[in-house]
Amino acid sequence: MAKPSPSPGLRSRLVPTAIGDVGLVFSDRGLARVVLPTVDTAATLRRAGASRIADDVAAEELAARVTAHLGGEDVDYDDIRLDDDELSPFARGVYAETRRIPRGTTSTYAELAAKVNTVSARAIGVAMGRNPHPIVTPCHRVVGAHDSGGFSAPGGTSTKATLLTVEGGSLDDEEHTRARRHLSRVDPVLAPLIRAIPCPLPIAPRGELFRTLARAIAGQQLSVKAAATIFGRVAAKIGEADPASFGPDAPAKVHATSADELRSVGLSHAKAAALHDLARRVLEKSLPLERVARMPDERVVEALCEVRGIGRWTVEMLLIFELGRPDVMPVADLGVRKGAQKLFRLRSLPSPAALLRRAEAWRPFRSIGAWYLWRALDTPLPA
Numbered sequence: 001m002a003k004p005s006p007s008p009g010l011r012s013r014l015v016p017t018a019i020g021d022v023g024l025v026f027s028d029r030g031l032a033r034v035v036l037p038t039v040d041t042a043a044t045l046r047r048a049g050a051s052r053i054a055d056d057v058a059a060e061e062l063a064a065r066v067t068a069h070l071g072g073e074d075v076d077y078d079d080i081r082l083d084d085d086e087l088s089p090f091a092r093g094v095y096a097e098t099r100r101i102p103r104g105t106t107s108t109y110a111e112l113a114a115k116v117n118t119v120s121a122r123a124i125g126v127a128m129g130r131n132p133h134p135i136v137t138p139c140h141r142v143v144g145a146h147d148s149g150g151f152s153a154p155g156g157t158s159t160k161a162t163l164l165t166v167e168g169g170s171l172d173d174e175e176h177t178r179a180r181r182h183l184s185r186v187d188p189v190l191a192p193l194i195r196a197i198p199c200p201l202p203i204a205p206r207g208e209l210f211r212t213l214a215r216a217i218a219g220q221q222l223s224v225k226a227a228a229t230i231f232g233r234v235a236a237k238i239g240e241a242d243p244a245s246f247g248p249d250a251p252a253k254v255h256a257t258s259a260d261e262l263r264s265v266g267l268s269h270a271k272a273a274a275l276h277d278l279a280r281r282v283l284e285k286s287l288p289l290e291r292v293a294r295m296p297d298e299r300v301v302e303a304l305c306e307v308r309g310i311g312r313w314t315v316e317m318l319l320i321f322e323l324g325r326p327d328v329m330p331v332a333d334l335g336v337r338k339g340a341q342k343l344f345r346l347r348s349l350p351s352p353a354a355l356l357r358r359a360e361a362w363r364p365f366r367s368i369g370a371w372y373l374w375r376a377l378d379t380p381l382p383a
Contacts, residue, residue, distance in 0.1 A: 009027050009028050011026045011055075012053065013026075015067060017037075017066060018067075018072070019037060020037025020041070022037060023041050026059055029081070029083040030080070030082050031081065034133050035048070036134055036159055042247065043248070065077065074103060087132075095127070095131065098138060098141065101138060101142070107142055109122075112124050135163070140159070140160045141164070193343070193379060197375055199371055209293070210246060210278070210282060210289055213278055214275060215231050216310070216317075217271055218231045220314075230267065233265035233266060234262065237265050238253040238254055254275055255283060259273065273308055274308045278307050287304075292304070300319060301315045301319075312332070320370070328366060329355075333370075335373075336373045338377055339377045340355055340358070340376075342376050342381065343376040343381065
């Protein structure tokens, strides 16, 4: 089948956010499409037919707003011009009402149907499933009668729950509900924290793995801000215009960039060598990243730890936050150990072995249990 030719009127921008990469597609009439995080959001944007990068002031401003929103800040999109010329009058009416739902709250399909003068909640669901502007048109705030209802974006109801969580709301999707019930039952000390804070961890893969690994290598032992700066310089050095958008030829570009050139943008000798090793393995197909998302957890650890500069902790973070694996227990992580010490009121840091024994009962939801230990560090606990 022939590939669709790019539309000269479309421009795209990939926006790194706290929940993963979000894609924005602009036409001459306004915002044409929002792509929520996928396994490879950049490739999804390319398939959308956007021919060039959106680098105008409007795109920059919206990207900043989306980043702030998904980082937990209260923003609005009331003034954003949408390309809705191809939408039906009914869909426009539904989306207009959806944008009136307050941040962090929800409305049911039936309630929305009444506001647009239709008796069909199903018609509302169909319109939500075709919404071209998620986040800006917040269809994640529309739920079934019992806080249910699907979500057509990548990640399904997990993504819906995440979007509500960053707004201060919550959605009891089935997987997280099972996890919270199980963890509260087998370890009652966790229960008050679980009741107080919804967990937004993904339960489906997201992110582009080569860029994620390259960014992890470049950012080792640096603050978040310094890591972002260095990685931006690396992207520019290898010829990637946007550090959030690595194309399929990025491994070849890294491999073709000398170690001296990589060190010139702030990488150490070891990090430059690690990036070259990662790129070489991907190019030689000894590290088939396209299959990593389907590998069992320990096979992912084994495969990625063969790369110079990548250790078990880095892979565990990728498994939890990028691949959405529910049963990873990063017992060597200092934050997890400190959270356990505080939550379980221990005199000293628990050893990895002791923490592993405690978490055995948490299976198959140890990732979510670990997330609550991280949150325990910045959450007041009951006396």
